[in-house]
């Protein structure tokens with residue numbers, strides 16, 4: 428039976444207007460003192476518009492699930508999923524890896540879908556904490572497993588190339604739902620499998 432799609436899988440962004448974004452980027456660059464007619468920069472504003480449009484382009488995702496016929500009752504973990512998103516404060520990228528796991532109930536999910544959820548929810552202005560929670564909630568709603576665990580480890584360019592310039596510093600966030608949250612053994616097993624260490 429089809430399950431209602433979680434609201435979070437609908438992108439909050441409106442359609443991209445590339446000409447308007449290009450014009451705005453042109454004005455933005457000029458205001459920053461950049462000569463946009465200099466050789467090599469004539470098309471920079473347009474490239475900026477396309478680059479951000481690409482960062483915000485969310486591919487539709489359908490979370491295919493299958494009956495758990497084997498009765499598999501251990502943690503399933505997709506580890507080291509590379510992702511990139513954009514911080515909503517500075518519109519600079521943050522990127523790293525996601526570890527997404529669940530403890531199956533009646534159904535299992537196509538493994539690629541765990542990475543697709545991360546990719547989909549990354550394609551909007553984000554903060555890492557919200558992205559982490561959204562990934563966990565979408566999988567929980569769609570699959571209704573016994574538990575979900577998500578760990579994100581990311582470098583924020585707004586923190587490494589500007590501002591405090593803490594180059595190499597990474598931020599780790601986690602979201603645990605169901606038995607991954609309430610059952611210490613399951614939680615510890617999940618964290619051990621991710622390599623994120625004990626809780």
Ligand SMILES: Nc1nc2c(ncn2[C@@H]2O[C@H](COP(=O)(O)OP(=O)(O)OP(=O)(O)O)[C@@H](O)[C@H]2O)c(=O)[nH]1
Nearest residue numbers: 514515516517553554555556583585586589590591
């Ligand atoms: N919690 C959280 N903070 C973030 C994330 N991405 C960026 N930030 C932070 O958002 C904060 C915005 O702080 P502000 O003081 O308004 O901005 P700012 O003057 O540019 O701050 P600095 O980066 O310290 O120079 C900064 O501390 C960023 O490091 C995120 O995903 N989660």
Ligand SMILES: [Zn+2]
Nearest residue numbers: 514516517585
């Ligand atoms: Zn930022």
